[in-house]
Amino acid sequence: MTFTTLQPRPMHLFSRIATAAALAIAAVCAPAHAQSDYPTKKPVTLLVPFAPGGGNDTLARIIAPRLSQILKQTVLIDNKPGAGGNLGTEYVARAAPDGYTLLIASNQVTIDPALGVKAGYRIDRDFAPVGRIASVPMVLVAHNGEPYKSLPEFIAYVKANPGKVAYGSPGNGTPQHLAGEVFAATVGSRMTHVPYKGTAPAITDLIGGQTQVAFATLASVLQYIESGKLTALGIAGQEKSAALPKVPTFGEAGLKNYEASLWxxxxxxxxxxxxxxxxxxKALVEAMANxxxxQQLVKQGFVPKPTSPDELKGLITDDLARWSRVVKDNSIKVEQ
Known part of the structure; x- marks a missing residue:
């Protein structure tokens, strides 16, 4: 019988093993440590995928200062307009998943797939929900020099003049664009869509008379309605707005199934x-409770509606299905 004597291993081998084990433990613990330190590394960027002046931008500028206080870190606003909001949205989709790049997203992200809009992202695959902020009704506004001064008059005019009315929007595939297409299909006529790179330039041209009407978020045009620079024809939905109690709803004008709002x-x-x-x-909900x-949100026409991440996920899922039905039922197509 042969016996084999085990030789003692060199100490430097045990040292290497111990070092490797320590590195492995550190690799596992590092992400957790980084998360516990969040957000101490650098400022947080809140990206707005439109030019300044629209609903996304207004919301960002209201909540960013409070988020900075709560997170104890600077929250910067970065406007990155283009491609109807898709340029900035895709930028965030490709950003590092470290919590330092956030996106203010409207429900446009649930409309684009139904329209077949070409985008380098999918909202249900490339993003994680944090929470809803608020919703805001849309209002149909007109240049003051137009012959129609009420919603019934406008409906009659559009029916009698198919394609003659030009309406501006923040870009192809935006909720404001879709609101116009659904309206035209609902009344059985046509309007000419003029896309812009954001709400502000669209409203500027409307005030200047380059376009005749716009379906705009109440937050983006309330000041122009109150100052008399634009005429509010109707709230694009079924519920009255507390900010404009005298403006009729589309439902009151006979469009009982029409609903256009943004979240x-x-x-x-x-x-x-x-x-x-x-x-x-947690920071977002706390900021909204301030x-x-x-008060600022309500004054601008928003309806604060903070949610949990899971609730926002459910809202996105439901909206994807809803807009798919709307686009199909109204035979809506968007030029790419």
Whole structure:
């Protein structure tokens, strides 16, 4: 019988093994440590995928200062317009999933797939929900020099003059664009769509008379309605607006099934760690609960509606299905 004597291993081998084990443990612990330190590394960027002046931008500028206070970190606003909001949205989709790049997203992101809009992202695949911020009704506004001064007069004019009325929007595939297409299909006529790179330039041209009407968020045009620069023809839905109680709804004009409103949310790149998402949602809900923030939102025509990440996820899923039905039922197509 042969016996084999085990030789003692060199100490430097054990040292290497111990070092490797320590590195492995550090690699596992590092992400958790980074998450617990969030957001101490650098400022947080809140990206607005439109030019300044629209609903996304207005919301960002109201909540960013309060988020900065809560997170104890600077929150910067970055406007990146283009391609109907898709340029900035795709930018965030490709950003590092570390919680330092956030997107103010409207429900346009649930409309684009139904329209077949070409985008380098999918809202249900490339983003993680943080929470809804608020909703806002749309209002049909007209240049003051137009012959129609009420919603019934406008409906009659559009029917009698198919294609003659030009309406501006923040871009192809935006909710404002779709609101116009659904309206034209509902009344059985046509309008000419003029896309812009954001709400502000669209409203500027409307005030200047380059276009005749616009379906705009109440937040983006309320000041121009109150100052008399634009005429509000109707709230594009079935519910009255507390900000414009004297303006009739589309339902009151006989369009009982018409509904156009926007909701706004905060989303982050997919694979952002859940602890970071939880931190951001907590900060967002706390910011929305601040009386000064709430007062500013309501004054601008918004209806504050903060949610959890799961609730926003459900809203996105439902909206994707809803807009698919709307586009199909109204035979709506968008030029790419």
């Amino acid at each position: 706004y949310s905060v989303v982050v790149p997919a694979n952002t760690p859940q602890p970071i998402i939880a931190t951001l949602n 009386p000064a923030v709430d």
